[in-house]
Amino acid sequence: MQLVKAEVAAISPLTEFVHKVTLTPEEAVTFEAGHYLQLVLGEKDKRAFSIASRPSLRNELELHIGASGADSYAMQALEHLREAHQSNTPVSLEVGLGVSQLRVDHQRPIVLLAGGTGFSYVKSMADHLAEIGFDQPVLFYWGVKDESALYAKQEMEAWAASRKNFQFIPVVENPSGDWQGHTGFVHKAVMKDIVSLEPYSIYMAGRFDMIGIVRDDFINHGAEREHMYADAFAFIK
Numbered sequence: 001m002q003l004v005k006a007e008v009a010a011i012s013p014l015t016e017f018v019h020k021v022t023l024t025p026e027e028a029v030t031f032e033a034g035h036y037l038q039l040v041l042g043e044k045d046k047r048a049f050s051i052a053s054r055p056s057l058r059n060e061l062e063l064h065i066g067a068s069g070a071d072s073y074a075m076q077a078l079e080h081l082r083e084a085h086q087s088n089t090p091v092s093l094e095v096g097l098g099v100s101q102l103r104v105d106h107q108r109p110i111v112l113l114a115g116g117t118g119f120s121y122v123k124s125m126a127d128h129l130a131e132i133g134f135d136q137p138v139l140f141y142w143g144v145k146d147e148s149a150l151y152a153k154q155e156m157e158a159w160a161a162s163r164k165n166f167q168f169i170p171v172v173e174n175p176s177g178d179w180q181g182h183t184g185f186v187h188k189a190v191m192k193d194i195v196s197l198e199p200y201s202i203y204m205a206g207r208f209d210m211i212g213i214v215r216d217d218f219i220n221h222g223a224e225r226e227h228m229y230a231d232a233f234a235f236i237k
């Protein structure tokens with residue numbers, strides 16, 4: 001873990017509820033794809049956010065923060081970042097946390113699974129895998145409640161088009177009449193597409209209740225527990 005101060009370079013909306021935060025650390029940071037950082041609000045008050053940017057970008061950190069409700073955990077963190085941005089005051093970060101970072105195993109295909117803003121966690125991995133020219137299949141599933149939440153759809157389509165072994169599959173839970181793709185819960189789409197998850201390494205992020213359900217359903221669908229990764233596992237039974 002690396003303790004660093006960082007300037008809040010920019011905060012911009014990705015959707016009505018999700019904000020992109022760009023941080024410029026005062027020194028180059030070292031982390032692995034899939035790690036998270038903690039924004040230090042106080043000695044005992046640290047807020048966890050996945051690092052969306054890839055590890056090779058050592059002088060910039062990108063976060064995607066889903067925040068609604070004035071007093072929510074994420075909104076308070078966002079307010080702290082906004083104040084720091086406006087007053088040009090650095091924020092304190094603990095960078096490189098978590099146990100669910102990407103393990104590059106050239107023998108195993110990968111499923112990257114995101115629910116909503118869980119996207120941030122797997123985005124860093126997707127970009128890192130592209131950068132190292134990973135040659136096993138990588139299936140990137142992103143589930144959202146409605147189409148407007150697919151804020152990086154075009155970017156991910158370009159990512160998928162960049163290598164023949166990459167696929168991007170957006171899944172909309174409550175689609176409009178025009179939606180042509182997968183619908184319902186994102187992990188159900190995975191189970192529909194893949195006969196057995198046994199050969200795959202699986203990385204997942206989303207709401208805690210979702211992750212518990214996905215873990216159990218995926219194990220019943222052949223996934224091996226030792227090849228499933230989610231930092232949320234530490235918070236659920």
Ligand SMILES: Cc1cc2nc3c(=O)[nH]c(=O)nc-3n(C[C@H](O)[C@H](O)[C@H](O)COP(=O)(O)OP(=O)(O)OC[C@H]3O[C@@H](n4cnc5c(N)ncnc54)[C@H](O)[C@@H]3O)c2cc1C
Nearest residue numbers: 049050066115116117118143144145173185186206207210
């Ligand atoms: C280490 C760590 C890092 C975190 N980093 C971030 C971060 O960077 N940014 C952030 O905003 N939050 C972060 N969180 C919090 C958490 O990941 C988010 O609260 C979560 O991703 C929010 O999802 P959402 O509300 O966008 O999903 P929703 O919009 O509620 O759901 C999106 C999709 O997820 C699936 N889904 C949701 N619920 C279920 C269910 N019960 N069963 C099956 N599928 C379901 C569906 O496909 C649904 O369409 C972090 C938490 C931890 C522990």
